Amino acid sequence: MTMLQGFQIALHALRLNPLRSFLTMLGIVIGVASIVTVFAIGSGAQLRLQEQIRSIGANVLMITPGAVYQGGVRLKDGSKLTMTEGDVQAILEQIPEIQAAAGSLAGTAQVIHEGKNWNTTINGTTTGHFMVRDWQLASGRYFSGAEESGAGKVVILGSTVARELFAAGDDPIGAQIRIMKVPLEVVGVLDRKGPAQDDVAFVPLSTAKLRFLGSASNINRDSVAYIIAKVAADGQMAGARAEIESLLRQRHRVPAGQEDDFKVQDPAAAMEAQQGAIRTVALLLVAIASVSLLVGGISIMNVMIVSVTERTREIGIRRALGGRMRDIRLQFLCEALVLCLLGGAIGVAGGITLSMTVARMAGWVTSIDSEAIGLALAFSIATGLIFGFYPAHKASRLSPIEALKTE
Amino acid sequence: MTALPLISLRSVSRTYRTDGVAVTAVRNVSFDIAQGEIVAVMGPSGSGKSTLMNMIGLLDLPSEGAVHLEGANVAELSEDRRSSLRARSIGFVFQSYNLLARHNAIENVALPLVYCGVSRKERLARAEQTLQAVGMLHRAHHFPRQLSGGEQQRVAIARALIASPLIVLADEPTGALDSRTGAEILALFAALNRTGQTIVMITHDPGIATQCRRTIRLHDGELVSDETVAELLPRRSAAS
Ligand SMILES: Nc1ncnc2c1ncn2[C@@H]1O[C@H](COP(=O)(O)OP(=O)(O)OP(=O)(O)O)[C@@H](O)[C@H]1O
Ligand SMILES: [Mg+2]
Numbered sequence: 173m174t175m176l177q178g179f180q181i182a183l184h185a186l187r188l189n190p191l192r193s194f195l196t197m198l199g200i201v202i203g204v205a206s207i208v209t210v211f212a213i214g215s216g217a218q219l220r221l222q223e224q225i226r227s228i229g230a231n232v233l234m235i236t237p238g239a240v241y242q243g244g245v246r247l248k249d250g251s252k253l254t255m256t257e258g259d260v261q262a263i264l265e266q267i268p269e270i271q272a273a274a275g276s277l278a279g280t281a282q283v284i285h286e287g288k289n290w291n292t293t294i295n296g297t298t299t300g301h302f303m304v305r306d307w308q309l310a311s312g313r314y315f316s317g318a319e320e321s322g323a324g325k326v327v328i329l330g331s332t333v334a335r336e337l338f339a340a341g342d343d344p345i346g347a348q349i350r351i352m353k354v355p356l357e358v359v360g361v362l363d364r365k366g367p368a369q370d371d372v373a374f375v376p377l378s379t380a381k382l383r384f385l386g387s388a389s390n391i392n393r394d395s396v397a398y399i400i401a402k403v404a405a406d407g408q409m410a411g412a413r414a415e416i417e418s419l420l421r422q423r424h425r426v427p428a429g430q431e432d433d434f435k436v437q438d439p440a441a442a443m444e445a446q447q448g449a450i451r452t453v454a455l456l457l458v459a460i461a462s463v464s465l466l467v468g469g470i471s472i473m474n475v476m477i478v479s480v481t482e483r484t485r486e487i488g489i490r491r492a493l494g495g496r497m498r499d500i501r502l503q504f505l506c507e508a509l510v511l512c513l514l515g516g517a518i519g520v521a522g523g524i525t526l527s528m529t530v531a532r533m534a535g536w537v538t539s540i541d542s543e544a545i546g547l548a549l550a551f552s553i554a555t556g557l558i559f560g561f562y563p564a565h566k567a568s569r570l571s572p573i574e575a576l577k578t579e
Numbered sequence: 580m581t582a583l584p585l586i587s588l589r590s591v592s593r594t595y596r597t598d599g600v601a602v603t604a605v606r607n608v609s610f611d612i613a614q615g616e617i618v619a620v621m622g623p624s625g626s627g628k629s630t631l632m633n634m635i636g637l638l639d640l641p642s643e644g645a646v647h648l649e650g651a652n653v654a655e656l657s658e659d660r661r662s663s664l665r666a667r668s669i670g671f672v673f674q675s676y677n678l679l680a681r682h683n684a685i686e687n688v689a690l691p692l693v694y695c696g697v698s699r700k701e702r703l704a705r706a707e708q709t710l711q712a713v714g715m716l717h718r719a720h721h722f723p724r725q726l727s728g729g730e731q732q733r734v735a736i737a738r739a740l741i742a743s744p745l746i747v748l749a750d751e752p753t754g755a756l757d758s759r760t761g762a763e764i765l766a767l768f769a770a771l772n773r774t775g776q777t778i779v780m781i782t783h784d785p786g787i788a789t790q791c792r793r794t795i796r797l798h799d800g801e802l803v804s805d806e807t808v809a810e811l812l813p814r815r816s817a818a819s
Contacts, residue, residue: 174696184681185681489677491665492638493738494664494667494669494691496662497658497659573633573638576673
C-alpha cells in the first residue's frame with residue numbers, strides 16, 4: 173500500500189464522520205491559528221519598531237526637559253523648557269565626540285497650498301537636525317545661514333506633507349505655502365524615512381519662535397523643547413552621554429544631590445529593549461499556543477484509539493485480505509496526519525483572517541510571514557506523527573484472528 | 580504423484596494456552612490438497628475446523644508440524660510475506676460475509692488488490708468483471724446494508740476471487756443463509772470449481788458436503804476421515 177492510498181483511505185474514513193473529524197481537529201485548529209496570529213502581530217510590532225529605530229538615525233542621543241523644582245515642589249517632567257540654544261552650542265563646542273546637534277521646538281498646525289490643506293507637525297530647528305538624523309533631501313536644499321539667523325520665511329517638507337499638498341507632477345520647490353497665515357517658500361523636500369516620520373514640516377528655529385510660537389508664555393527667547401545630538405561612533409555613546417550630563421548640570425547650576433532638570437536618552441537602545449520585550453511576550457504566547465497544540469494532539473490520539481477499537485473488525489478483514497502490519501499502521505497514521513494537516517490548514521486560514529481583522533480593527537501592523545506558517549504546519553505534522561503513532565501501532569499489532577472475532 | 584500438492588499439512592497441531600490451561604484445537608493432522616479440488620471440512624462445533632482453516636489461510640501458524648503452500652513451509656516466511664501471500668493466493672469467505680460496511684460493493688471487491696499494489700483504475704475494472712461473474716454487477720454501488728444476505732455473500736465471494744487466488748477458503752459460507760439461498764451459493768462454488776478453482780469449505784450441512792467430491796471430518800481436533808467420492812466409486816465398482 174502506498175502513502176497516497178493511505179491518504180485516500182484516511183480521507184474516506186474521515187468524510188464518513190465530518191462533525192467528529194472536525195471536533196477532533198479543533199485543538200489543532202485553535203493552536204495553529206493562535207501561533208500564526210501571535211507571530212503576525214509580534215513580527216508586525218517588531219517591524220514597526222525597527223522602522224522607528226532606523227528613522228531616529230544611528231548613535232543619536234536625545235535630551236529632553238527633566239524635573240523642575242519650584243519652591244521645593246517637583247513639577248512634572250517637561251513642564252518647563254529647560255534647554256536653550258546656548259546648551260546646543262556648548263554641547264557642540266565642548267564635547268569632541270559630538271558631530272552634530274540641533275535644538276527643536278515643535279507644535280501642530282494647518283499647512284495650506286492653493287486649495288489643499290493638511291494638518292501636520294511643525295518643527296522649528298536648524299540644519300544640524302538633518303545631519304543628526306542622516307536625513308537626505310529628495311530635492312531642493314537645507315536652510316541657509318541667513319535664513320537660520322534671520323527668521324527666513326522658508327520651509328522644508330516631509331514627503332507625506334509634500335504629497336498631500338502638491339499634485340503628482342507638481343514641483344514643490346519654490347512654491348509658496350502658508351502656515352498660520354504666514355507665507356513660506358518651500359526650499360526642500362526630504363527623502364522618505366517612514367510613515368510616522370514623513371508627516372512633518374521643518375522651518376528654521378528662529379522662524380518658529382518669531383512667527384509661530386513667539387507669544388507662548390513658557391518659552392524664553394532662547395528655549396528649545398529638546399536637543400538631538402549625534403555621537404561620532406557607537407563605542408562613544410556612554411562617554412558622550414556622561415559628558416553632556418555633567419556639562420548641562422554645570423550650565424543649569426543644578427545643586428549637587430538634586431535631580432537633573434534634563435534627561436539624556438538613547439532612543440534606539442530604549443526601543444531595542446522594547447523589541448526584546450515584544451519578543452519575550454510573543455514567545456510566551458507561542459508557548460501557550462503550543463499547549464493548545466499538545467491538547468489537540470492528545471485529543472487526536474484519544475479519538476484514534478477509540479476509532480481503532482471501533483474498527484477492530486475492519487482491521488481483521490484488511491489483514492485477512494492481505495494487509496501487512498505496516499499497511500494498517502500507515503492507514504491509521506495517515507488518518508492522524510490528515511486530521512492534523514487539515515486542522516493545520518484551517519488553523520492557518522483562521523490565523524491569517526484573525527490577524528488581518530486585528531490589523532484592521534485595532535490598527536496594528538501585522539505581518540504574516542511564510543516562516544510562521546511553515547512552522548505551524550510543521551508543528552501539526554509533528555503532532556500527527558507523534559500522537560498518531562501509538563494508536564496506529566496498536567492497530568497494526570492486533571491479531572487478525574482475534575480482530576475478526578470481534579463484533 | 581510427482582505433481583506438488585497445492586497445500587500440504589504434516590502432523591499439524593495447534594495448542595492454545597490461556598491462563599496456564601492448554602487447549603489443543605487441532606491434533607496431529609496430515610493431508611494434501613491438490614490443485615482443482617473442492618473439499619468439505621466437517622465436524623462438530625469446537626472440533627477445530629476454523630483453527631485448521633486459519634492455518635491453511637496463513638492467518639495462524641501450527642504449534643507443531645508444518646503447513647506447506649506450494650512446497651514452501653509457511654512458518655519460515657516472514658509475517659509480511661505471509662500477508663502478501665494472503666492478498667495474492669488466498670481468498671477468504673466468511674459466514675458473516677465481513678464486508679466493510681462503509682464501502683460499497685465494488686470497493687469491497689477491489690480491496691485485496693489494494694494490497695497487491697494494483698492501480699485504482701485497474702482495481703475497479705477487475706472488480707466489475709468479478710462482480711459480473713457472480714451476478715452482482717447491478718449492485719456494484721450498493722452498500723452492504725442495502726444488500727440481502729445472499730447478495731452480500733456473492734459480493735464476498737467476488738472479493739475472494741478478485742486476485743485469482745490459488746485457493747478459496749470458505750468458513751460456513753451458507754451458515755447464515757436460508758436453504759434456498761444457501762443452495763444458490765453452493766451452486767456458485769460448484770461452478771467455480773468446474774473452472775478449476777480450488778476450494779476448501781467448512782460446513783455443518785451433510786447435504787452440502789455430499790456435493791463436494793472430498794470430505795474431511797474432524798473430531799476433537801483429530802482427523803477422523805478423509806474420503807473422496809470419485810476415488811471411492813471406481814474402487815467400489817472395481818470390487819463388485
Ligand atoms: N484463541 C483461542 N484461545 C483458546 N482457545 C481457542 C481459541 N480459539 C479456539 N479455541 C478453542 O479451540 C477449539 C476449536 O475451535 P474452532 O474455532 O477451531 O472450532 P470450530 O470447529 O470452528 O467450531 P465451530 O463449528 O463452532 O465454528 C475450541 O475448543 C475453542 O474453544
Ligand atoms: Mg468455526
